[in-house]
Amino acid sequence: MYQFITKRKLWLSISAVLVALAIVAIAVWGLSFGIDFTGGSVLEVRYPQNRPSVAAIEESLSNLGLQNLIVQPVGDVDVKLRFQEVDEAKHQIILAKLRELAPAGEGQSSMEELRYDSVGPTVGRDLQTRAMTAIILSLIAIVIYIAWAFHKVSQPVSSWKYGVCAILALAHDVIIVIGFFAVMGHYFGYQLDITSVAAILTVLGYSVNDTIVVFDRTRENLFRLRQSFAETVNTSLNQTLTRSLYTTFTTLLTLIAIVIFGGSSIRNFALALTVGVFFGAYSSIFVASPLLVVWNNWHNRKKA
């Protein structure tokens, strides 16, 4: 048996450091939000041959007065451009300018428009509201659900404490994932968009699932084993350990398959999920249960 609980201070410290680092990253670098939240345009084009340089593209668009223009090469043949929201006429002008930069070769079109998104500011605000609503409601729903799931267990730790520990573990996961977004944003220009929010919410569901499995086992063992609370929790963790590792492993297998083979459009989404699932599994073993024990001990000491 692994002694998870006796080494709880180590695990909790590691988590505390990770969370602190994540918060620092978020505070220092901030999060950069995608155009679906802020409004603006993203244009992705492909030059099958002779991709013009970033400077050449900026030069050719310079007299259009585009605000916030960022030109970014992607892979070997693609270019991603971000700029303010524009109308369709301007969009066509931009395309024409970009096309001029690479004259057509033999039987091949000079430039291909892969993707174009243009979001008005009202749409962005609407999505912000929706995303916030979804996040808040998910949290409330999960808290209610956990409270209900554990309402029958009250000895020696009252049921709501399971809920609180599960939520703390969740907060841990979510903060680390958002910190990850901040790091990615700083170093790789990652932008937090609606798919990132979906990733966070999915991680919420997944992580709480993991935690519940361990707590369920603890609940069951409390009736069967004659051990101290800390020992019971440790036994339960060990009994569910294989399952937690295997499940996380299979989920990560599929996610990593998407990260590697799924193409660039979905890579960031899968990457956020991967990080979230990993820490979700970590927190249900190393955060939620140790916290429960810490709380129980503290409570007993106070009583004594």
Added chain:
Amino acid sequence: MAYTAMKASTKQKSHVWFLVFLVILVVASLLINLGPQYNAFVTKHNVPLPKVKEFPFRLGLDLSGGTSLTYDLDLSVIEPSDRLNAAEGARDVIERRVNMFGVSEPNVQINKTAQGNYQITVELAGVKDINEAIKQIGETPLLQFKELNEERKELTDEEKAAMDEYNKKAEAKAADVLGKVLSGGDFAELAKTFSEDEATKDNGGSLGWLSSKENPEIIAIAEKLEIGQVNTNLQKTSQGYEIVKVEDKRPQTKDGKPVVEIKAAHLLICYEGASNCQSGLTKEQALEKINKLKEQATPENFSDLVKQNSTEPGARDSGGELGWFSNDTMVKEFEEAAMAAKKGEIVGPVETEFGYHLIYKEDERPMMDYKLSHIFIKTKSIIDILGNVDEWKTTELTGKYLKRATVQFNPQDNSPEVALEFDSEGARLFEDITGRNINKPVAIFLDGYVISQPTVNEKITGGQAVISGRFSLVEAKTLAQRLNAGALPVPITLVNQQTIGASLGQSSVDKSLTAGFIGLVLVALFMIIVYRLPGLLSVIALLVYGSLTLSIFKVWPVTLTLSGIAGFILSIGMAVDANVLIFERMKEELRAGKPLGTAINEGFSRAWPSIRDGNLTTLITCFILIQFLTGSIKGFAITLALGVLMSMFSAVVVTRNLLKLVVTPKIASKLWLFGVKPVSDKQA
């Protein structure tokens, strides 16, 4: 003993029934998933089996390629209680306009924003010219009837003299500049000094790439020139004098293929029932006749054959000559056949709504784009001097009073025209207008351009009118449809546009399928290595799960988006979670020395609360995502939720029954098959 044996046999029986049920389910889902392949097989080998209905996947825009447009509706002037009605009205109009592009399954939806405003989202799959689509959706076709403006529109002699003087100077200047260009002067310098086109004079007169669609006058000049050449004679357009230099040219392409313009003539044999036909022939007779004609036809005698035989009105004079035309001007079947034919070839019979055609393709040339520079010297016209004093005066009669528009054919020359029928108010207005304009022209304007200006012969009652412009059939149809679609009840603004190129969509499909397949294989390998026999069974359950889920996607149908596929792949990983929970429990019970049958039952019943609770939380978040978010995220939540539900079924029902089915006393003794060492070892 006898009792237990009997009990075992009924148990066995219920598992057999389960197996039958499972096989039916799997066969059904396979038929749904592999319907096209199955049907192809049945046809190829003449198997005496019925064919099945084919369900295609419904792909979201990010996979199929296409455009999503979101419009804000300005409902501020409408009573709050009527807003939904107005929004629905706008949606219907937009839907009718969208249907004109011939988009496969256009999707036009109303959504309410978090602030309570209404929006309309239009999804167009596979529309190439988004610019045009946006124009057509957003624009109200403006139909106006105008009468002659009786106000002053003549120049005085003085004004006329001044204008002529100006234009003479312009001509002299243009000739002078042309001379400088032709004697080797620097084109860019000369453009800078002399060109009166303010937009281009400072960049060497460069107009960039142009096609005849954008500026037919200039392209008409450029067509006669080679790369690097300048027109040697002075060329005048409606605006002024042009000195044009062809910098470069290239063939126009559409979908990677060059766009060509062709010259053709045709011979028509129509039959009773075809559009506008009075030949008196049946369809069979018409076909027989045209086949006979085809045998005789040669490029030399084609024109004569047409004059003698074609049932097209006017063919006796025209010889069936259609002149030069490009895409989208002729009926589709006709156009395709004409485009596909070789130069000098006579093809047919081609059937269209007008009857059978023989087509003689006389010539073919690529449509070119030109990269041009120009020096422009402006001339003046009456409008420049008098300002825009309109020749026409607007009347009250507009498209608002239109009841319906239909396409019909002019009985004289068979050219397509649009017939209008007004409502009672419109009929009254039309009567007034025609009444006061007898022997004078009345012009019909569409979107600000004259399309027809018939002269009124007599007062027209009854509210019927005809627009006979020089329409192609396609144009006439589009116009009638646009007029019928009517005006938008409320103003709309485009606030969000998302376009995904078709190639990006296809590569996304390919890549996510690869990722899904690899993910599935990895998970399967892992399960078999770790859990052996039950692992193998869970992989079978997983395949059943995959097949069932995909067929639900097809039948429901669920719109698959990229993130939706990610949700499905993710659910494969999660699907085995239930199995892992159960198998771990089972192993524990086996290690505790319980017999296999009991261990299986205990494993399932003890793991169930965790499976239920764990999956419920995922379902809760999915449900919230479905409720509050739109588009691709909704797709993700739907597929993930479906996947989670199906995975519970596959783990709890399918794996369990399969396990019970294969567990015979012989197998039960071989505990290594379950990844557990015999109990005696452990105790020793």
